[in-house]
Amino acid sequence: MSISENIAAIQSEIAAAAHASGRTASDILLVSATKTQTADTVRAAIAAGITACGENRVQELVEKKSQNAYEGASVHFIGHLQRNKVRQVVGQVDLIESVDSEVLLDLIEKQAAALGIRQDILLEVNIGREPNKSGVFPEELEALSCKASKLPHIRLCGLMAIPPIASVPGENRHFFRQMYQLFVDMREKSYDNNDIQYLSMGMSGDFADAIAEGANIVRIGAALFGPRMNRQI
Numbered sequence: 595m596s597i598s599e600n601i602a603a604i605q606s607e608i609a610a611a612a613h614a615s616g617r618t619a620s621d622i623l624l625v626s627a628t629k630t631q632t633a634d635t636v637r638a639a640i641a642a643g644i645t646a647c648g649e650n651r652v653q654e655l656v657e658k659k660s661q662n663a664y665e666g667a668s669v670h671f672i673g674h675l676q677r678n679k680v681r682q683v684v685g686q687v688d689l690i691e692s693v694d695s696e697v698l699l700d701l702i703e704k705q706a707a708a709l710g711i712r713q714d715i716l717l718e719v720n721i722g723r724e725p726n727k728s729g730v731f732p733e734e735l736e737a738l739s740c741k742a743s744k745l746p747h748i749r750l751c752g753l754m755a756i757p758p759i760a761s762v763p764g765e766n767r768h769f770f771r772q773m774y775q776l777f778v779d780m781r782e783k784s785y786d787n788n789d790i791q792y793l794s795m796g797m798s799g800d801f802a803d804a805i806a807e808g809a810n811i812v813r814i815g816a817a818l819f820g821p822r823m824n825r826q827i
């Protein structure tokens with residue numbers, strides 16, 4: 595299948611899942627996870643209707659930006675963000691989805707202030723409490739969202755999660771449900787300055803379940819571009 599056929603197939607599955615949860619396709623943002631894809635492939639995806647790209651690695655982000663790969667789409671940073679790479683990402687992407695520490699908040703604030711911009715971010719939650727994964731635990735969210743609300747060059751827009759992969763369909767659905775509850779709690783707190791509107795969860799294998807549980811951003815790679823040679827999150 596071509597990229598445009600894959601996009602059409604995914605879009606219709608997204609629409610079906612959205613309708614089943616009382617929403618419409620336009621309520622869900624499809625972010626194409628473009629790690630390991632070339633600039634030409636990214637351009638082809640955008641030409642075929644992709645409106646947002648998610649990049650994992652700073653080096654790939656910088657390279658593809660310099661090749662104007664993302665023209666016509668917004669760009670999200672979705673990978674683990676190392677402290678020493680913050681300067682290369684702030685102001686270069688529309689949304690940093692993977693913020694998971696106070697130190698990172700401070701560094702992003704500092705760089706955004708230097709640029710005179712406000713950086714949109716999500717907090718990443720390690721909802722499965724997996725030792726090898728980034729993200730904060732649910733009980734750390736309150737302190738981080740309170741802190742973010744006090745940083746004038748950061749706009750906290752919601753939550754992101756990569757729950758454990760399901761070995762059988764539906765197995766990880768309870769994690770999506772927990773995330774939705776955290777998202778609703780955070781929205782209801784309504785700290786000044788925060789603008790909680792996005793819940794980013796669901797990948798190729800489980801995006802329908804994520805949407806059913808309330809996701810409004812899904813990040814999809816393999817189902818759009820085909821399996822990666824070097825499979826990694």
Ligand SMILES: *Cc1c(COP(=O)(O)O)cnc(C)c1O
Nearest residue numbers: 627672797798813814815816827
């Ligand atoms: C690669 C990746 C995705 C997409 O995963 P697929 O299984 O290829 O759909 C989503 N989110 C993050 C953070 C990723 O690194």
